[in-house]
Amino acid sequence: MPEYVASVGMEVHAELMTRSKMFCRCPVAFGGEPNTRVCPVCLGMPGTLPVPNRRAIEMVLRTALALDCTIAMRSVFHRKNYFYPDLPKGYQVSQYGETNPLGYAGKLEIPASGGGYKRVGIRRVHLEEDTGKLMHLPAGGSGVDFNRAGVPLMEIVTDFPPDITTPDEAKEYLAQLRQILVYLEVCDGKMEEGSMRCEPNISIRPEGSETYGTKTELKNLNSFRSVQLGVQFEVRRQTAVLDHGQRVVQETRGWDENREASFPMRVKEAENDYRYFPDPDLVPMVFDEAYLESLRATLPELPLAKSRRYQEVMGLSAYDAGLLVADRDWAAYFESAVELGGDAKTVCNWMNGDYARYLNESGNTVGSGNVQPKQLVELTKLIEDGTISGKIAKDVFAEMFRTGHDPRTIVQSKGATQISDAGAIGEIVARVVGANPDVVAKYKSGQTSVAGFLIGRVMAESKGRANPQLVRDLVAKALDE
Amino acid sequence: MPTRLSATRLAARLAAKELGVREVAQAHLDRIATLDATLGAFLTVDPDETMRWADAAQAKIDAGEAGPLTGVPIAIKDNLCTAGVRTTCASRILESHVPIYDATVVRRLREAGCVMVGKTNLDEFAMGTSTENSAFQVTRNPWDFDRSPGGSSGGSAAAVAAEMAPLALGSDTGGSIRQPASLCGIVGFKPTYGRCSRYGLVAFGSSLDQIGPFARTVEDAALLAEAITGHDRRDSTSANHPAIATQALKSGTLRGARLGVLKETLGESTDPRVTQGVERALDALRAEGADVHEVSIPSIGYGVTTYYIIAPAEASSNLARFDGVRYGLRVEGKGHIGMMEATRAAGFGHEVKARIMIGTYALSAGYYDAFYLRAQQVRALMRRDLEAAFQDFDLLVSPTSPVPAFKIGELTSDPLALKMLDYCTIPANMGGFPALSLNCGFADGLPIGLHLMGPVLGDERLLQLAYCVERALPDATGRPPLP
Numbered sequence: 001m002p003e004y005v006a007s008v009g010m011e012v013h014a015e016l017m018t019r020s021k022m023f024c025r026c027p028v029a030f031g032g033e034p035n036t037r038v039c040p041v042c043l044g045m046p047g048t049l050p051v052p053n054r055r056a057i058e059m060v061l062r063t064a065l066a067l068d069c070t071i072a073m074r075s076v077f078h079r080k081n082y083f084y085p086d087l088p089k090g091y092q093v094s095q096y097g098e099t100n101p102l103g104y105a106g107k108l109e110i111p112a113s114g115g116g117y118k119r120v121g122i123r124r125v126h127l128e129e130d131t132g133k134l135m136h137l138p139a140g141g142s143g144v145d146f147n148r149a150g151v152p153l154m155e156i157v158t159d160f161p162p163d164i165t166t167p168d169e170a171k172e173y174l175a176q177l178r179q180i181l182v183y184l185e186v187c188d189g190k191m192e193e194g195s196m197r198c199e200p201n202i203s204i205r206p207e208g209s210e211t212y213g214t215k216t217e218l219k220n221l222n223s224f225r226s227v228q229l230g231v232q233f234e235v236r237r238q239t240a241v242l243d244h245g246q247r248v249v250q251e252t253r254g255w256d257e258n259r260e261a262s263f264p265m266r267v268k269e270a271e272n273d274y275r276y277f278p279d280p281d282l283v284p285m286v287f288d289e290a291y292l293e294s295l296r297a298t299l300p301e302l303p304l305a306k307s308r309r310y311q312e313v314m315g316l317s318a319y320d321a322g323l324l325v326a327d328r329d330w331a332a333y334f335e336s337a338v339e340l341g342g343d344a345k346t347v348c349n350w351m352n353g354d355y356a357r358y359l360n361e362s363g364n365t366v367g368s369g370n371v372q373p374k375q376l377v378e379l380t381k382l383i384e385d386g387t388i389s390g391k392i393a394k395d396v397f398a399e400m401f402r403t404g405h406d407p408r409t410i411v412q413s414k415g416a417t418q419i420s421d422a423g424a425i426g427e428i429v430a431r432v433v434g435a436n437p438d439v440v441a442k443y444k445s446g447q448t449s450v451a452g453f454l455i456g457r458v459m460a461e462s463k464g465r466a467n468p469q470l471v472r473d474l475v476a477k478a479l480d481e
Numbered sequence: 482m483p484t485r486l487s488a489t490r491l492a493a494r495l496a497a498k499e500l501g502v503r504e505v506a507q508a509h510l511d512r513i514a515t516l517d518a519t520l521g522a523f524l525t526v527d528p529d530e531t532m533r534w535a536d537a538a539q540a541k542i543d544a545g546e547a548g549p550l551t552g553v554p555i556a557i558k559d560n561l562c563t564a565g566v567r568t569t570c571a572s573r574i575l576e577s578h579v580p581i582y583d584a585t586v587v588r589r590l591r592e593a594g595c596v597m598v599g600k601t602n603l604d605e606f607a608m609g610t611s612t613e614n615s616a617f618q619v620t621r622n623p624w625d626f627d628r629s630p631g632g633s634s635g636g637s638a639a640a641v642a643a644e645m646a647p648l649a650l651g652s653d654t655g656g657s658i659r660q661p662a663s664l665c666g667i668v669g670f671k672p673t674y675g676r677c678s679r680y681g682l683v684a685f686g687s688s689l690d691q692i693g694p695f696a697r698t699v700e701d702a703a704l705l706a707e708a709i710t711g712h713d714r715r716d717s718t719s720a721n722h723p724a725i726a727t728q729a730l731k732s733g734t735l736r737g738a739r740l741g742v743l744k745e746t747l748g749e750s751t752d753p754r755v756t757q758g759v760e761r762a763l764d765a766l767r768a769e770g771a772d773v774h775e776v777s778i779p780s781i782g783y784g785v786t787t788y789y790i791i792a793p794a795e796a797s798s799n800l801a802r803f804d805g806v807r808y809g810l811r812v813e814g815k816g817h818i819g820m821m822e823a824t825r826a827a828g829f830g831h832e833v834k835a836r837i838m839i840g841t842y843a844l845s846a847g848y849y850d851a852f853y854l855r856a857q858q859v860r861a862l863m864r865r866d867l868e869a870a871f872q873d874f875d876l877l878v879s880p881t882s883p884v885p886a887f888k889i890g891e892l893t894s895d896p897l898a899l900k901m902l903d904y905c906t907i908p909a910n911m912g913g914f915p916a917l918s919l920n921c922g923f924a925d926g927l928p929i930g931l932h933l934m935g936p937v938l939g940d941e942r943l944l945q946l947a948y949c950v951e952r953a954l955p956d957a958t959g960r961p962p963l964p
Contacts, residue, residue: 040582044802046575047562047584047681049716079798081844085817090801134817142817144806275844277853280688280795282717 002206004242006235008164009215010120010173012156014187015130015195016059022129022152023050023093030193034135034145042150044088049281052077056127056152057102057285059186062295063154064103064125066180066302071292075102077127077282081275086132086144094128094155096276101126102285108180109304110172111318117304120173121159128153154186161212167235171228174198179303183328191222198227202234204242213238214248218262220255230255233262306331314344323352329366337373346380354394358401370404371397379407387411388418391464420467422474425458428466429474432457443479451475483508485960488553488647488701495542495552502539502552506531506596509554513598513645516963519626521618522639524559525567526599538594549704551594556640556649559600560607561692562681563587566597570683571615572605574803574810574828584681585716586650586692586709593708598646601636605830606800607657607685609633610902611892614832619889622665623961624927628886631661631902634695638665641695642961648705649695654686655788656881656906658693659918663881663930666920666959668702668947669695672940674913675720677706678713684799686792687718689910697958699919699951703727703944710940725940733945735953736770741874744777746905746932751883754924759880762921762931762954769953776870776877780863784907785900787863790843790856797840803828864912871936876946879905881918881930905932915940917947920957928959 018028024041041048064071078100079091095101103125112118132149136142156177164170178196181187189196203215216234221227238248253262278284301309303325310321325331330351337347355376359366379397382388388396388411399410411417419425432454433440442450458471483491483505494500510528517523531554538552557563560570562580564587569575583591590597604614612620612635620635622628623643630639634651638661641649651658653671662669671693682692694705704727711724742763747756767773805811805824814823829837843852870877882902892899909916914934921931933950935943951957 040580043807045580045582045808046568046570046578046683046802047560047580049680049718051715051717081798081801083801083804083818083821085804085806085821088802088807090804091798273846275798275841275846275849277794277798277844277849280686280718281684 004204004235004239005207006165006202006204006231007162007212007215008166008170008231009160009162009201010156010158010164010170011199011201012174012177013197013199014154014156014181014189016056016152016154016186017188018053018055018059018152020053021150022053022056022127023150026150028151029147030190030195032147034143034147037147038149042088043146044090050093050279052282052285053152058295059152059184060102060125060127060154061287061292062184062299063156063181063186064106065292065296066184066299067103067106067108067122067125067156069103069106069122069125070099071103071287072100073288074284074286075100076284077279078276079279080128082272084131084134085142086134086149088132088146088149092128092131093279093282094276095126098124108173108176110169110176111304111322113166113168118163118169120163120169123157123159125154125156128155167228167232170200170231171224174227175224176304179326183300183303191224194222200227200231202231202238203248204235204238214250216248216250216262217252218255219252219265220257222257226255226257229260230262233260237262300328303328303331310344314338316344316348320348320352323356324348327366333366333373337377340374340377342373342377342380347376350376350380350397354397355401358398370402371400375400375406382407382411386418386420386467389464389468392418417465418467419462419465420470422470425462425466425470425474428458428461429471429478432461433475433478440479451479454479484512484644486647487698488550488696488704489698491553491647492547492550496547498542502535502542502596503532505552506535506554506598509598509646512643516643516645519621520623520639520643520645521620522601522630522636522643522645523556523599524569524571524602524615524617524636527566530566531596531598534591534596537591538596541594548593548708550648550708553595553648554598554646555590555595555705556598556601556637556646557587557590558603558634558637558649558651560603560652560683560685561587561650562683563597563600566600568600568683569617570606571603571617572828572830572833573616574824575808576616576810578809580681582681585678585713587681589709590650595648595708599640601634601640601649603636604633605833606683606796607633607652607654608796608832608836610656610660610899611887611889612636612661613889613893614830616830621889622886623963624666625886627888628927629664629889631664631882631886633657633661634669635661637695638662638667638669641665641697642667643963644960647697648701650692650705650709651695652682652685652690652692653906653910654689654691654792655910656903658695659881659906659916659930659932660902662695662918663920663932664886664928666928666930666961667695667697668699668917668919668951669693670702670706670917670944671909671915672706672710672725673720673915673938674910675718676710676722676725676915676938676940678716678719680713680715684795686795687799688795689788689792691910699917699944699948700730702917703730703948706940706944720938722938725944727941727944729941730945730948733942733949734770735766735946735949738771738876738946738949739874740766740771740773741776741870741877742773743781743877743879743905744775745779745781746879746883750901750904751880752885752924755880755883755885755929758922758924758929759878759931762950762957763878765953766950769949773878774874776874778866778870780859780866781908783859784863784911785904787856787859787911788903788907789839789900790852791860793836793840794843794853794856795840797837797844800829800833800837860911863908867908867912867914867934868936871939875935876943877934879932879934881905881932885924885927885929909934913937915943917943919947919951921954922957923959
């Protein structure tokens with residue numbers, strides 16, 4: 001049996017976070033009663049005309065810039081003609097052509113499995129409008145909800161031949177892309193609500209072969225996990241098909257979340273003829289360098305660049321840096337704590353440790369959290385200057401998370417400051433040593449490891465407040481006497 | 482008789498309260514009731530609706546807020562959306578369609594205080610040059626009931642010529658205002674593309690469509706143009722330009738005006754009676770001091786061919802929305818697509834289907850470059866040639882129609898001849914140029930139209946010169962042989 005290599009092309013649709021739809025003033029939102037966010041324009045009533053949403057165009061341009069695309073300085077909308085009940089005008093306003101989409105010939109870098117980075121080529125980033133939703137009614141028959149019709153939709157398509165060759169890369173590409181869109185504040189990235197949709201196409205070919213295999217396209221993938229599993233499933237399925245001497249059928253397949261398997265949806269017959277032509281109701285979009293420059297100036301530092309900086313400048317591990325940049329607010333929190341004088345590594349440990357766990361457990365996000373960066377830094381300072389022990393600090397942080405109080409206030413009210421008074425600790429040590437003659441005897445006979453037991457007893461008696469270093473020193477001293 | 486008065490005169494007498502708006506509206510409704518059973522100009526007449534418009538206009542007058550057209554009746558082509566009033570496009574597929582919104586031009590008419598007397602007949606979806614393609618009725622020419630009023634805005638033209646309304650709105654994709662104006666002996670004006678918002682005009686060929694006025698005088702047409710034009714944020718192709726101004730309408734002169742007569746439009750395919758009529762008119766203009774020269778622009782010869790690729794291509798896409806899902810006719814069929822097929826098969830007439838087929842073909846993969854793209858290139862060439870001509874001429878002049886009104890049914894068996902009727906009018910749509918037709922004489926009792934075309938955004942100058950031409954041809958106007 002030959003070994004196969006997979007090729008995965010990614011087609012992502014992202015609903016833009018504009019307030020209003022692409023060509024009318026209806027609001028953009030998720031869910032709601034069917035057909036409550038509609039007007040004559042997005043219903044395609046006779047005589048209506050589209051007026052483009054400037055913000056949407058700007059969002060696509062910013063995304064295209066962030067993905068290192070070439071920007072089409074003159075770009076037009078086309079009509080993609082086909083009939084379907086959820087398509088109000090009988091055509092979708094979209095963009096056609098190789099160099100006409102707002103952005104083309106870009107790239108996205110993803111962390112490679114063997115370390116380093118891999119470049120994934122982007123073929124096009126274009127703007128179009130979403131369709132409505134055809135639904136089967138409980139009472140029988142079907143209906144269409146047009147709330148989604150006309151919502152601005154950005155399509156991002158990877159290069160052919162594809163750069164992505166594994167399910168992990170497919171997932172990583174999507175994760176990176178999602179992060180970028182969220183960082184740019186152009187899409188909320190909610191795959192489960194359909195505001196970000198991914199349709200990978202998968203083909204395999206024998207290792208060393210130059211010709212690409214027949215591809216299948218996957219639909220209904222509504223999480224990163226299902227994208228990864230779906231691609232994996234398809235690669236295995238196609239491998240089995242070829243190993244049995246059969247041929248892969250060019251088709252669109254759905255993903256069954258429960259069975260974790262794909263199933264045939266429709267076979268792709270002849271290429272659909274969409275009769276694309278420039279929409280005569282819309283004038284060409286023309287941009288100049290100054291405008292693009294002003295957009296470029298609004299681009300935030302992107303997650304991958306941030307992650308690299310955290311590793312190279314701040315000395316964090318790739319894993320830690322990755323966790324920090326996964327969310328724009330989370331990274332901002334980290335940076336502001338570091339700016340306030342926090343040690344990068346320490347702040348990072350607190351954030352990715354206790355703070356992340358508490359946020360997770362409480363279902364809160366960093367934006368709604370109680371602990372301010374300034375307070376976290378203060379806590380780390382209290383440990384650093386020996387005011388409290390690391391162990392106590394964990395309790396203090398729990399209290400901070402619950403109440404939002406400053407660490408210093410909590411420490412004072414609890415009397416939780418660290419005891420560094422050698423006299424006071426000496427008394428406890430003397431008491432513990434006196435109460436455990438058998439342990440002391442073991443120590444004297446050469447079993448030095450039992451010192452740990454005595455240290456633990458002392459810490460317990462001090463309710464954890466004793467300075468651990470001092471305790472260790474004094475216990476050793478008492479035993480060696 | 483108020484129905485004989487021009488819009489300008491009517492407005493003056495209404496403002497002076499010598500006439501009431503209801504009285505004027507009723508006089509026009511009465512005339513419609515008398516004549517329209519024969520003429521068939523109107524698809525919808527709703528006296529109660531008309532009186533609501535009339536009362537609103539009267540209130541404006543009473544409040545001292547009358548404008549130049551307040552209280553003046555108007556007929557509206559039935560492809561312009563009127564909130565609450567059926568808008569059919571003369572198609573079965575929209576037979577009972579009642580829009581929930583007003584077209585921008587209709588809204589502007591309400592603001593101007595015009596009074597809608599009814600919705601007029603047209604070729605289905607404005608596809609035709611005779612108004613015979615209406616799914617509902619034939620419209621007859623007021624000058625000869627056996628003849629066509631032209632099209633596609635034949636209902637509006639007949640209504641104004643027969644004094645059932647002093648004003649009407651039409652739409653013009655390849656001559657659909659100017660050609661019927663010519664055949665009915667009145668004034669029809671297509672403004673520069675973009676000066677009049679298309680919002681609410683049921684689209685035929687979006688890059689060519691333009692709404693415009695019908696009237697019995699140039700002055701009336703200009704006032705109506707002023708009322709309906711101006712930038713509209715609902716139409717992205719609307720020119721960022723103010724409404725057409727009329728204050729200088731009467732201060733023009735033909736003395737020294739440079740008129741270029743399009744040689745290609747007076748050849749052997751033009752009826753000699755039309756050629757003679759136009760030449761007589763040109764003599765009269767020369768006598769007024771106009772500088773008249775012949776000019777040859779061979780590329781306009783490709784106009785009709787080019788038009789019959791671009792307009793159907795756009796139409797094939799524009800008419801895709803009539804699928805039975807959201808409004809209009811629905812005929813059940815097997816599955817969703819079956820329902821759409823059955824609806825469109827039953828809802829569209831023959832000519833509409835033919836044009837959808839032609840347009841679909843012209844846009845298909847493998848044919849796009851040879852047809853649609855090539856047509857757009859020829860169009861750009863034609864526009865460039867015409868623009869160059871406007872360096873030398875103030876107006877380009879030709880007949881509007883190569884023939885006077887033809888008999889109903891006479892050309893239905895000869896679709897090519899019917900389509901050649903647009904020969905003189907199509908170039909204006911191709912280049913977005915403003916153009917106007919006004920009567921310049923008669924041939925055996927039938928009106929002959931003179932076509933004047935100006936440069937882009939030269940609407941004011943075009944109207945100014947048209948006003949002069951009208952004055953220079955005092956014998957060119959007349960009333961059709963009606964009671």
